[in-house]
Amino acid sequence: MKKVILLVWVSMLSLLSLAQPPEKNLPPEHLQIRYEPQWWPDRILLTPATDPATSVTVTWRTRAEVRTASAEIALADPSPEFDEYEKDYQAETELLVSEFARAAYHKVTFTDLQPATLYAYRVGAGDYWSEWVQFRTAAAGPEPFTFLYLGDAQNDLHEHWSRAIRAAYREAPQADWVLHAGDLINHSQNDYEWGEWFQAGGFIHCSMPVVVPPGNHEYIKNAEKRKVGISPFWGAQFNFPDNGPEGLEDRCFYVDYQGARIISMDSNADFEGQAEWLADVLEDNSNRWTIVTFHHPVISPSGDRQCDEVQQLWKPLLDQHQVDLVLQGHDHSYARGQGLITGTNPFEEASKTVYVVSVSGPKMYSITEQDWMDRAAENTQLYQVVEVGQDEIRYKAFMVDGALYDAFEIHKRDGKPNKVKELKISHKNRRRFENTLSDPDER
Structure with missing residues (x-):
């Protein structure tokens, strides 16, 4: 109807x-047209x-x-x-x-x-x-599949982010769907920014289903920079399964895809309500793999920018149920690791969950070296290709020039914690601001 x-x-x-x-961040007239x-x-x-x-x-x-x-x-x-x-x-x-x-x-x-x-x-x-x-369409039961994962796009979508999503498609045109970790645009109410995001992705958006948790930039902010509601563009454009907590439709949901439960959450709102929902969704889960995504990292690779509610309310559940992979955004840098110890719950030592933060757009932050990071990068646009099989997940993070920056496998072991195996990569040096092009005039 x-x-x-x-x-x-x-x-x-x-x-x-x-x-x-x-x-108002009014665009030039030619962009409005x-x-x-x-x-x-x-x-x-x-x-x-x-x-x-x-x-x-x-x-x-x-x-x-x-x-x-x-x-x-x-x-x-x-x-x-x-x-x-x-x-x-x-x-x-x-x-x-x-x-x-x-x-x-x-x-x-x-x-x-x-x-x-x-x-x-x-x-x-x-x-x-x-x-x-x-x-x-997806298979009716467990089958191998591939998806693309991109961190924050946010800025200069037409000029700079377009190469990231197109490089990701070029690397894995057979991918079944795409995960964006929030902050697709910079100003949630600006129609022309959404126009740039859609134009950059082109036919990819209409041929590969997308999974997207909202970032902080998908929210409207008042004069005091406080979030006062999700952008009306969100509900008009994104329609996800209606299986999340009441009041968070299209923002918190899960999809069972070929033997994996994909859980997407809104790290901007109702942390306690989503924690109760998450506990049920993780408990009643017969899938072999569980992958969770939300925007704000459990621990920030870029200083003290993590969301305390995510760390205190959600991470204990992720550890308790030994979620396989957590994909995040928000911090415009790259970090990946397992030993993410916060001291906030008794399940951390046994958990082998792999946490990742990534960025695909051009806005960049510095990283703060931390023990949990097995691989990190600054000032680098990346995209990820994730292959999910019966007993292993193969993860590859590429720089937008196609060089392989990070790669590992998660091996599922019945009755034991997952085992992570590092894979050979083509770019071993850790990218930092001091050894990358940080000034466009230097190019």
């Missing part, structure tokens, strides 16, 4: 903050549904005048006549008005799909349709 919702974020901000919003919505669909994005073997959700944007839109899907047969057998879905539509643009956002969840099957879909209305885009 179609629904039309008017979302005016300026009014919402006034009600939430009861204060004047901070100075460049990212204006059109009759043609744009910002097409796939997100996983509750059962990724039989369903998937697609969202897209058009001009506000498009109030009735739909999506078509068919088996991706090699014959060009495959589209004669398409199935139609009517979209849910909401109107979103910001200071930069007035646009309609549309959503369709394709259901009753066949597992491990290649489909083609397109979205549109009237005479204005996207191209046919292919994607593959």
